[in-house]
Structure formats: structure tokens, C-alpha cells
Amino acid sequence: MTLATDIGKVVFPAGRVASAPVARRVKLDALLPYLVPVGLILAWQAASSLGLIGNRLMPAPSSVAVAGWDKIVSGELATNIAVSGFRAVSGLLVGGIVGFSLGLANGLSRTSFTLTDTTFQMIRTIPNLALIPLVILWFGIGEEAKLFLTSLGVFFPIYLNTLHGVRTVDPQLIEMGRVYGMRGWTLFRRVILPGALPSIFVGLRFALGIMWLTLIVAETLSANSGIGHMAMEAREFMLTDVVVLALVVYALLGKLADVIVRLLERWTLGWHPAFQTAQRS
């Protein structure tokens, strides 16, 4: 069976597909997203082996794998991932909690919104990486600088989407809740928060992207540990395989964060029609 006919089966689910074993089709669906990346790596390896790509500037996947193995054995990779991961998570927590709280406050209270939203919108227009020179002056190249930058980057998407989510909760549901005697905390817990949750998750997704972006830049500019630092150090010695390894690690960490959010979504948004297709198959 060739891949081409398999794809054909998925796209045109008539005739033959009905008789195809369900288990095999499900397995195939799960593998399909990896087809393109694996194909690209194979092509890249082939081009490198045939000498079409110079190894000095762009190492073959095999040499990246070797470099990765060396770093794993020496424990360097684990340490750097732990350092970067810790920075990412702490930035996400600080920026996320502040953004979520202020988003809720401004979504629920007109006074709070009038008082603070304009300020946030003004600060938001400054690219947070433009603050790097100032941040280095303030904090040096210590952990505070990176925590500050990632928190700030994470803050805005979470703030905006929480605010939007709270604002757009169906007013008919809120009226229903009030008619049935819900007030204050109960109304918030049973109507407003669950109603805002899909939007908050969109914010979290955006925030994760910005979190990695900010952290990578901050680490390559000013750090003495972490994945970004590993990449910059390798660049000085022209160790392109390590540089590419750092990119691969970032890609994997980004994917991991996304998978975690997806699981969270599926767990908390099971009621949402968009998340029920998976259960049915």
C-alpha cells in the first residue's frame, strides 16, 4: 500500500474506506502530521550526504544528532533545558497571573477598566524586545532581566483575551443566572469564568509563543546558561551542529507546551462542540 492511496482514502471517504478497518485508519490519521517534517529531514540528510549542502554552514541531521547525544551524555543539555524551562515557566506564571487577574478585573469592573486599560494599551504598543537595553541596565544579565521580559511579553495576550472573554460572555446566560438567584462568586464561577475560558486559552496559546520568542532573544543576548546561551557559545566556535541542536530543542519545547495546552483545553472544554469530535471517533 502506498502513501498516496492512503491519503486518497482520507480525503475521499467513499467506497473502499467504509470497508477499511477502523483501527488502521485512526493510526494513520495520527501519523499523518509527522509525514512532512520527517520527509524534510530525510531530504536534508540526503542533500548533505550528497554534498549539495556545505556541512560547515549547515550540518547534516546526523551530525546534529551526534552533537545532541554528546550534550545529553555530558548532562549539559539537561541542565540547559532545565534552566530555560524554569525561566519560561516562571515568566509565564508571573505574567499570566497578573494578566489574568487584571483582565478579569477590567472585564468585570467598569471603573477598573477606565482607570487602567488605556495605560496597558499604550505599553502594549512598545515591542517588549525594544526594552532589552534598558532592562540590561536595570537588572544586568541576571535572572530578573529575563523574568521581566518574558512576564511582560506573556502579560498582554493573556490580559487582552481574558478581558475579551469576560466581556463576551453571553448576556442572556448572565441574565438567566441572575433570575435564578446567582450573585457574586457563584455567578462568576458557574457562568462568567467558564464562558470566558475558550478565549483565555487562545490568549494562553499566544502567550506561549511570545514566551519562547522573548526568552530565546533574551538568552542569546545576555545569559551565562540556558539553551540560548548554549547556541551563542557554539556560534563563537563555529559549532553549527550545536546551534542547530538548540533550534531543534526550542522547536520540541514549543511543541510540548502546545500539547500541554491542548490537553488542558480538552479537559476543561469537553462541553464545547469543537472539542467533542475527538471523543466520537
Next chain:
Amino acid sequence: MSQIVEGPRRTNVWGKDIEPEYLEPRRGSPILPTGGQAVSIRGLEKSFGDVPVLRGIDLEIPSGQFLAVVGKSGCGKSTLLRLLVGLDAPSGGEFSYSDSEGKASAPNSRIVFQEPRLLPWESIADNVAVGLDMQRHKGDRRTEVAGALEAVQLSEKADEWPSRLSGGQRQRAALARALVSRPSFLALDEPLGALDALTRITMQALIDRVWREQGFTALFVTHDVGEAVALADRVIVLDDGKIALDVEVNAPRPRERGTKESAAIERQLLDAIFRSLPPERN
């Protein structure tokens, strides 16, 4: 009742006698001791900004009556309902609730909206329990919810998400949520307006049965004259914020559809609704 007689016309198409039949026990079920609440409305007015929507409504709704309110869009029928259940405050006039013995009592009212307004993130059973949770009530939450779901024939959907239900099933769940706390006054704001014709018929039968079993007073707002005649003891037509017609419907229940009598009363209602319209030009 004398207040009403002075104003709009009161007619009785079926019974020769004017004595209201709703005071008699309902067919097929005993009247519950709780009884419905009566509502007395005097000079009720409501305007939004400069626009008057209700211009002095005088109305007595006796305990346990099924009253339907019909009229064109914007005639004030939904506004009247929202005032009576306390969703909006009147601009003038007053209304008061009293129990079946005529003693003044606090409103024990519930509302069913045109949309089901179920919480999408809670199961059907939890949605129905919303009707109980904010109340000081004795008795087991689960038993009460199960009873209400059984009354609307939705027991097997208790653990489903609302998004898995059809429109009619969702509206039945909303009805169960309103009924679970055993209201004495149930306001229904075009509850079947968004449903297809066949589902409407089964829902009408369901509402009729539930009302006969539980004995609450019902205020049923609709734009469907046939539906009003099929369900109600009494139909009032609102036109431009005033009661234009007040008709009693004394047919036995459960009612037959499409009878000559119901057609006559429907025509009478439609005449009253369209009286204020300029004659159509062809």
C-alpha cells in the same frame, strides 16, 4: 373581575355561561395543595426613554389560570412578562402577588425564555439543578432534579452536555429547570418560538400536561394565536401597550385541534390584533 369588564371586551365563545371553568378541578389530575399565585395588576406602565411600551395595564390573573398574551411584535407582551417576574422595573402602576387563598405573598415565579439559556459547560442534570441551588430548600437535590427531568421526559439525557441535545430537548431541559423549584407562577416568553412546527405540537402537549399536574399560574406570551387558543384558559390581546381584547377559552382538556370553535376564536383574536393596521393595498 369588574375592573376588566369596564375596559376591553370580554367574550365567551364556547360556554354560554360566563362563569369561568378554570375554578373547577382540572381533568385528569388533582389540584395540588400548593396552588398557583394570583396576580393583581393596576395601571402598570413602562416606557424605555421617551417611548411608552405599556400604557396602563389593569389585569387580574386568578390563581392557577393559564393566561396567554398575544400581539404583534413590539406590542409590549414580553415587557409585561419581564415586569411581572421582576426582570425590569415598571415606570408606573403596580402589581401584587397573592396565594390561592387571596393572602398577599412574595412572588414565587420562574421564567422560561425563548432561548433555552442552558449553561453549555454543565450537564443537563446540573443545569436543571440551577433552579434549586440558589434556594433554601429541603429535600434531596438529585431526587428533585430526576423528578423534574422525568416530568419533561428527559431522564435519559441527564448526563449529556446541552450541545448534544436537539432544540426541543434543550427547551424541555429549560422547562425542567424552571419547574424543579415548584414555582407558583410560571412565565413563558415565547418558549416555542424557535422550534419547528412538529416539535411545537409535542411541546404544547407537554406544557399543558405539566400545568395540569402542577397547578401553577401560567403566563404564556406568544405570537401564535393558534397556540394560545390550544393552551390557554384565557387569551388577552395587547395592542400598542393596552389590552385590546380579553377572551375566555372554555374548551375541555386535553384539547382537540382545528375545531370550528377554535377557528372562530382565532379569527376573533386576529381581528383584534390587526385592527390597528391600515388596510392593505393590492
